[in-house]
Amino acid sequence: MSKSVKQLSVFLENKVGRLGEVTGILAKAGIRIRSIELVEAGDFGILRLIVAETERAKELLEAGGFSVKVSPVIAVEIAHESGCFNRIVSLLAAEGINIQYAYTCHGGPLGIFILKTDRVEMLRAVEVLESDGVKVLDAV
């Protein structure tokens, strides 16, 4: 297993209040949300979350009736300066590694860039990034 962080994906129907139920369950349990992104496709969407306690969050959400999937994603540290995203994207593109999706995560003086490659490419993606001096995180 390559260096990665765990991401939770939650299936949501496009209905009023469902997003609030997810954040409500986590808030009530005192689980901090580090990053949140909602992607929608017509009648449904997927809520992607990076949280402090992944396994406990998964159990609580499943108990709350949600379908939840845990998947590894790559988290890299980025400086708040222009061109930093471009550098990471270009490094991977040059190696022919496809990025399925990406979003950011805030915390501390530096930003965190979360990205998902094809599962089989993950190890190589991490190697490519690290060999160019990019800091890949194993926790956020």
Added chain:
Amino acid sequence: MIWNTVESASREAIEAIQLKRLQETARRVYALNPFYKEKFEERGITPEDIRSLEDLQRLPFTRKQDLRNHYPFGLFCVPMSEVVRIHSSSGTTGKPTVVGYNAHDMEVWNEVMARVYTMSGVGAEDVVHNAYGYGLFTGGLGFHYGAEKVGATVVPASGGFTDRQLMLMRDFGATVLACTPSFALHLAEVAAKAGSEFRKDYKLKVGIFGAEPTSEGLKKEVAKAWGIEYREVYGLSEIIGPGVSCSCSHSDRLHLFEDHFLPEIIDPETGEVLPEGERGELVITTLSKQALPIIRYRTGDITSLVKEPCGCGRTMVRMESIVGRADDMLIVNGVNVYPSQVEHVIANAEGVTLNYQIIAEKKGHLDKLEIMVEVSEEIMTDNVGELEHIRKEIQASLLNNLYINANVKLVEPNTIERSMGKAVRVVDKRR
């Protein structure tokens, strides 16, 4: 191994037996039961008018309601002194249906169950763990005496007490499991708590399952969970109990013991007999029962029949595993749709059994179908594109396999309405 040579007799020989027995049965019910006599008279026929198997179509149908109307023994054709056994349906609404057997009928039942066991490769060396319920329900005793007839050792476990059942299966070295598929799966789930290697403690080789509607997905799951062969048995108490038909080693279809039970497939709407191979309602006439012979019984089960001889050597007609219930049939823009077909299509497309609900609505003059599918953990992904792909794939499979144009909607787990623990499969808003 084949129990009785009649199972591999020529079509002509089978039909000769059928005609002779059909004539006897017609004479029996006409002479001994006022209900049938009246029905024959209404149609202006007597048993002498039955000269060929096609003449069966001139006889009236019998429905479950007829049995209820003559509760408890009104359709029996022997004096009670001759009746040796009574069984009855649980009947959640209204009067139960009551069936009776004389000594001859018991022999017929044991004979067909012996064929079921032999077809499943079960003989004198085997230990049959029988977890069908013993009692008024025909399952327990039907499986019991058939096993004794082939000389197997029977453990009459009946239902419940999962842990104790598992202990008995291990300690007595059960090689055959006879129960409902859902109980078999429950047993496996509990047994698996002992660790993933649990199967080494058991000697099971085959399971003979039936008594409840079962999806292809569930069958595969049960066979895999226990690592055994799956045999499906079909039957209903009104006809005899379990033992009307059973699947063999060569075919998923079930050989129907047509020297005792004469099957027809009809259009459930019009009552017309359908050509070989077409799907419709199964209608059965008993050919050898004496206490409660029954003419053209509407089973309500949807299936199809093929007469082509089977690779196992048997020639008896083969029925498809029940596709659905005639009562559940939806007609959508002129196409007949059974909920269980939808379930099969989803299971085949995704490899897992998913909860679903079919919603039929009228839009203008056209019927509109929406199928809600719950996103379970098995198909959940972090990728929106993959979920959209699954949605479209199910939609395309429904169109290609069932010729229905439905909108598939993915929904959260446990959002489909449940009734008594079971998901409500059909909501017809056109009614």
